[in-house]
Amino acid sequence: MRIGLFATCLGDTLFPEAVKSTAVLLARLGHDVVFPPGQTCCGQMHVNTGYQREPVPLVRNFAEQFGDTSIDAVVMPSASCAGSVRHQHEIVAERYGDAALRAGVATVKAKTYELSELLVDVLGVTRVGAYFPHRVTYHPTCHSLRMLRVGDKPLRLLRAVEEIDLVELPEADACCGFGGTFALKNSETSTAMLQDKMHHISGTKADVCTAGDSSCLMQIGGGLSRIRSGTRTLHLAQILGSTRTAPYALTEAAL
Amino acid sequence: MSTFLGMPTAPPRSPYGTGHLRGDRTFPEAAHDELRNEQLRRNLGRATRTIRTKRLDVTGELPDWEQLRDAGSAIKTDTMNRLPELLEQLERKVTERGGTVHWARDGVEANEIVTRLIRATGSSDVIKVKSMATQEIGLNEHLEAAGITPYETDLAELIVQLADDRPSHILVPAIHRNRDEIRQIFLDEIPGVDPDLDNVPARLAAAARAYLREKFMTTRVAVSGANFGIAETGTLTVVESEGNGRMCLTLPDTLITVMGIEKVLPRHQDLEVFLQLLPRSSTGERMNPYTSMWTGVTPGDGPQDFHLVLLDNGRTAALADAIGREALNCIRCSACLNVCPVYERAGGHAYGSTYPGPIGAVLTPQLAGMHAAKNDPNSSLPYASSLCGACFDACPVKIDIPSMLVELRHQHTEQSGTTAEKLAMKAAAAVMSRPTLFTAAQKAASLGRAVGGRDGTVPRLPAPFGGWSDSRDLAAPPKQSFRAWLSSAEGAETMRAAAEEGAGRTADTPEEDR
Ligand code: SF4
Numbered sequence: 001m002r003i004g005l006f007a008t009c010l011g012d013t014l015f016p017e018a019v020k021s022t023a024v025l026l027a028r029l030g031h032d033v034v035f036p037p038g039q040t041c042c043g044q045m046h047v048n049t050g051y052q053r054e055p056v057p058l059v060r061n062f063a064e065q066f067g068d069t070s071i072d073a074v075v076m077p078s079a080s081c082a083g084s085v086r087h088q089h090e091i092v093a094e095r096y097g098d099a100a101l102r103a104g105v106a107t108v109k110a111k112t113y114e115l116s117e118l119l120v121d122v123l124g125v126t127r128v129g130a131y132f133p134h135r136v137t138y139h140p141t142c143h144s145l146r147m148l149r150v151g152d153k154p155l156r157l158l159r160a161v162e163e164i165d166l167v168e169l170p171e172a173d174a175c176c177g178f179g180g181t182f183a184l185k186n187s188e189t190s191t192a193m194l195q196d197k198m199h200h201i202s203g204t205k206a207d208v209c210t211a212g213d214s215s216c217l218m219q220i221g222g223g224l225s226r227i228r229s230g231t232r233t234l235h236l237a238q239i240l241g242s243t244r245t246a247p248y249a250l251t252e253a254a255l
Numbered sequence: 256m257s258t259f260l261g262m263p264t265a266p267p268r269s270p271y272g273t274g275h276l277r278g279d280r281t282f283p284e285a286a287h288d289e290l291r292n293e294q295l296r297r298n299l300g301r302a303t304r305t306i307r308t309k310r311l312d313v314t315g316e317l318p319d320w321e322q323l324r325d326a327g328s329a330i331k332t333d334t335m336n337r338l339p340e341l342l343e344q345l346e347r348k349v350t351e352r353g354g355t356v357h358w359a360r361d362g363v364e365a366n367e368i369v370t371r372l373i374r375a376t377g378s379s380d381v382i383k384v385k386s387m388a389t390q391e392i393g394l395n396e397h398l399e400a401a402g403i404t405p406y407e408t409d410l411a412e413l414i415v416q417l418a419d420d421r422p423s424h425i426l427v428p429a430i431h432r433n434r435d436e437i438r439q440i441f442l443d444e445i446p447g448v449d450p451d452l453d454n455v456p457a458r459l460a461a462a463a464r465a466y467l468r469e470k471f472m473t474t475r476v477a478v479s480g481a482n483f484g485i486a487e488t489g490t491l492t493v494v495e496s497e498g499n500g501r502m503c504l505t506l507p508d509t510l511i512t513v514m515g516i517e518k519v520l521p522r523h524q525d526l527e528v529f530l531q532l533l534p535r536s537s538t539g540e541r542m543n544p545y546t547s548m549w550t551g552v553t554p555g556d557g558p559q560d561f562h563l564v565l566l567d568n569g570r571t572a573a574l575a576d577a578i579g580r581e582a583l584n585c586i587r588c589s590a591c592l593n594v595c596p597v598y599e600r601a602g603g604h605a606y607g608s609t610y611p612g613p614i615g616a617v618l619t620p621q622l623a624g625m626h627a628a629k630n631d632p633n634s635s636l637p638y639a640s641s642l643c644g645a646c647f648d649a650c651p652v653k654i655d656i657p658s659m660l661v662e663l664r665h666q667h668t669e670q671s672g673t674t675a676e677k678l679a680m681k682a683a684a685a686v687m688s689r690p691t692l693f694t695a696a697q698k699a700a701s702l703g704r705a706v707g708g709r710d711g712t713v714p715r716l717p718a719p720f721g722g723w724s725d726s727r728d729l730a731a732p733p734k735q736s737f738r739a740w741l742s743s744a745e746g747a748e749t750m751r752a753a754a755e756e757g758a759g760r761t762a763d764t765p766e767e768d769r
Binding site for chain 2: 007009011012013014015016017019020023024025027028029030031032033035037038039040041043045046047048049050051052054055057058060061087088142143145146147173174175177178179180181182183184185186187188189190191192193194218219221222223225226
C-alpha cells in the first residue's frame with residue numbers, strides 16, 4: 001500500500017523520533033511510505049483556539065499535499081491531528097472555503113487515519129514484530145478515545161509486543177489536562193488535571209507511559225520530568241518500532 | 256401605513272447586570288482561588304466519582320440506552336424547530352384548564368410578574384421548589400428587596416441559602432460542602448436547632464425536616480420551576496428526590512411556576528423517553544422517588560390559583576444561533592458536570608453563572624452574551640475546557656458540547672478585533688502555509704537548543720508560555736527535524752533498510768481474532 005505520512009508540525013519539529021518510528025515501522029511492514037515535502041500543519045491549534053479564517057491555507061495545503069490519488073491512505077502519529085482532518089477541516093471549508101476546497105477536504109478526510117487505526121483496521125495487523133522488554137502503561141488520549149473512537153486498538157497492538165510488561169492505568173480515560181492552548185490559558189486547572197494523571201501513572205510503577213499523541217505526552221512527560229518521576233514518556237510508534245535487532249534504548253530522562 | 260417591517264433584529268440576550276448569568280471575574284482568575292481550596296477539591300472529587308460510577312451502572316444496564324439518547328435528541332430538536340407553535344399550544348391548554356399564563360421577555364419581567372402575583376395573595380412568605388430558572392433570574396434577591404421572604408425547601412438549596420452561598424452544581428447545589436460544614440451551617444442558622452446536632456446525614460436531614468415542615472404547613476404561596484411542560488395537555492412536571500417539592504406543589508393555595516421556554520415538550524408520551532433519561536443521567540437512579548405532574552387547577556385538590564410564567568431571558572437569542580441552539584436541548588441532568596475534569600477541579604463557582612460545567616460554558620454565553628462589557632468574564636467560559644469530550648459522551652440528549660465550545664471560541668475571536676493572539680495566529684498560519692518558511696522556522700527552533708539547560712530541558716519560558724513552565728519541563732528542540740532527517744544520508748539509509756526488510760515479508764501476519 002502507498003501510504004502518505006503526515007508528520008504533524010509538532011512531530012516534525014519537536015518530536016521527530018515518533019515520526020521516524022512510524023515511517024520505519026510501515027516500511028518494515030512492506031508498505032511504500034511517501035512524505036509529501038510541502039506538508040506543514042493541519043491547523044488544529046488555530047481552530048481549537050477560535051480561529052477559522054487563518055487556517056484556510058493550511059487546510060487547503062493539506063488537501064493538496066495528500067489529495068493525490070496515488071496515495072491510498074494518509075497516516076499520522078497523532079489522534080488529535082487526525083481528528084482535526086476528519087472533523088474540523090470540513091467546518092473551515094464550509095464556512096470560509098470554496099467548492100474546490102470542500103471537495104478536496106472530503107476526499108482526503110475519507111482516507112485519513114491515526115496510526116493504530118491504520119495498522120489494525122486498514123492493514124489488518126496487530127503483531128508488528130515489536131520487542132520492548134519494559135514495564136509500560138498506556139494513556140488513551142481524549143481525541144483517540146472520544147473523537148476517533150480507536151477503542152482498544154492501541155492496547156491490542158501493545159499486547160502483541162514481545163516481552164512487554166503492560167500494566168493498566170487507573171482512571172485511564174481521564175484527560176491529562178493538555179488541551180492545546182488550554183494548557184496556557186487555564187494553566188492552573190490544566191496542572192491540577194496533570195497532577196492526578198501523574199499520580200495514577202506513578203502508581204503503576206511503569207518505566208514508560210505511552211500514548212498516541214506527542215502533544216499529550218509533552219504535557220505528561222513535562223510534568224513527570226519536573227517531579228523527577230521514575231517514569232518517562234514514549235510515543236506508541238516508538239514502542240511498536242522497537243525490535244530485537246534494533247531495540248529501543250531506554251534512558252533515564254523523562255522527556 | 257407602511258408595510259416595511261425593517262431588518263430583522265437579533266433577539267435580545269439576558270439584560271446585562273441582571274440575574275446570575277455572569278461572574279465578576281474570568282474563569283482562570285476564579286479558578287486560581289478555587290483550586291487552592293483543598294476541602295473543595297476533596298469534596299468535589301469524592302462526590303463526582305461516586306455519581307459517575309452510579310450513572311454508568313444504570314445507563315449500562317439498559318439495552319436501548321443509545322436509542323433512548325437518540326430519541327431524546329430527536330424530540331428536543333423537533334421541539335426547538337417549532338417552539339413558537341408549541342408554546343402557544345401550551346398556553347392554550349394551561350388556560351383551558353384554569354391556569355394563567357404570563358410571558359416574560361427577561362428575568363426583570365419575570366421577577367416583576369412573580370412579585371406582583373405574590374403581593375396579590377397578601378402573603379409575605381413563599382416556599383420554593385428547587386429551580387434553575389429562578390436562580391438564573393435572581394428571584395430570591397428580588398423578592399427579599401420587595402419585602403417577601405423566600406424559603407428554599409430542597410435540602411441542598413436550603414443549605415446554600417442558609418449559608419448565604421451560591422449553588423455550585425445544577426443538581427447538588429451544595430456539592431462543595433461536606434457534612435461537617437453543613438452541621439455548622441445548621442447550628443448557626445436554623446432557629447431552635449438542637450445544639451448537640453452531629454454530622455450524621457440522617458440527623459442533619461431530620462433537623463432540616465423539622466424546620467421545613469413548619470414552613471410547608473403555614474405558607475400559602477409556592478414558587479417552582481418545571482422540568483417539562485407538555486404542550487399537548489398543558490401538564491407541568493417536576494422531578495425530584497426528596498418530596499419537599501411535592502409539598503410545595505400540593506399544599507399552598509397559590510402556585511407560581513417559572514419555566515424557561517425551552518422546557519416545553521410536544522406530547523405526553525415524550526415523557527416515556529425523558530423520565531428514563533433524566534434520573535439515570537442525573538442521580539444515577541433507575542427512577543427518581545417523586546415525579547409530580549399537574550394540569551391547570553383541579554377543584555378541591557391542590558393549589559386553586561396556578562400561574563405559569565414563560566421565561567425567555569436570552570433563549571430566543573440562543574435559538575437564532577444555528578449551532579448554539581443545541582444547548583437549548585439540555586434537560587439539566589448535570590451528567591456533563593460530573594464527568595468534566597475541569598469542573599471537578601475548579602468547581603462550579605468558577606463559572607460565575609447559575610449554569611456551571613460544560614453546559615454552563617456554552618449556555619451562559621448564549622443566554623447572556625460574551626461581549627456585553629469590556630473583558631466580559633463570559634468570554635472566558637468557552638475556553639474553560641480541554642475539549643476532552645467526556646461531556647458529549649455522557650449527555651443523555653447527545654449535545655455536542657465540544658463542537659459548540661469551538662464555535663463560541665470562533666465567535667469570540669471574530670468579535671474581538673485585532674488582538675496580539677490573533678496576530679500571532681495569523682503569523683503562524685503564514686509561516687505554516689509556506690513550506691520553505693516552515694522549514695526555516697524549524698531550523699530556528701533547533702537553534703533554540705542553545706537555550707536548553709544542561710539536562711536537555713528548556714528553563715522558564717517567556718509569556719504567554721510562562722504558565723507552562725510553572726509545572727512542566729519542556730525538552731529542548733531536537734537537533735534535526737523529521738524532514739531534515741528523512742532527507743539526510745542517515746534517514747535515506749534507514750528507510751532503505753526498512754523497505755528491504757519489508758520486501759522480505761510475504762504478507763502481514765494474519766490476525767487470529769479478526
Ligand atoms: S448538557 Fe446534557 S449532560 Fe449536561 S446537563 Fe444538559 S442534558 Fe445533562
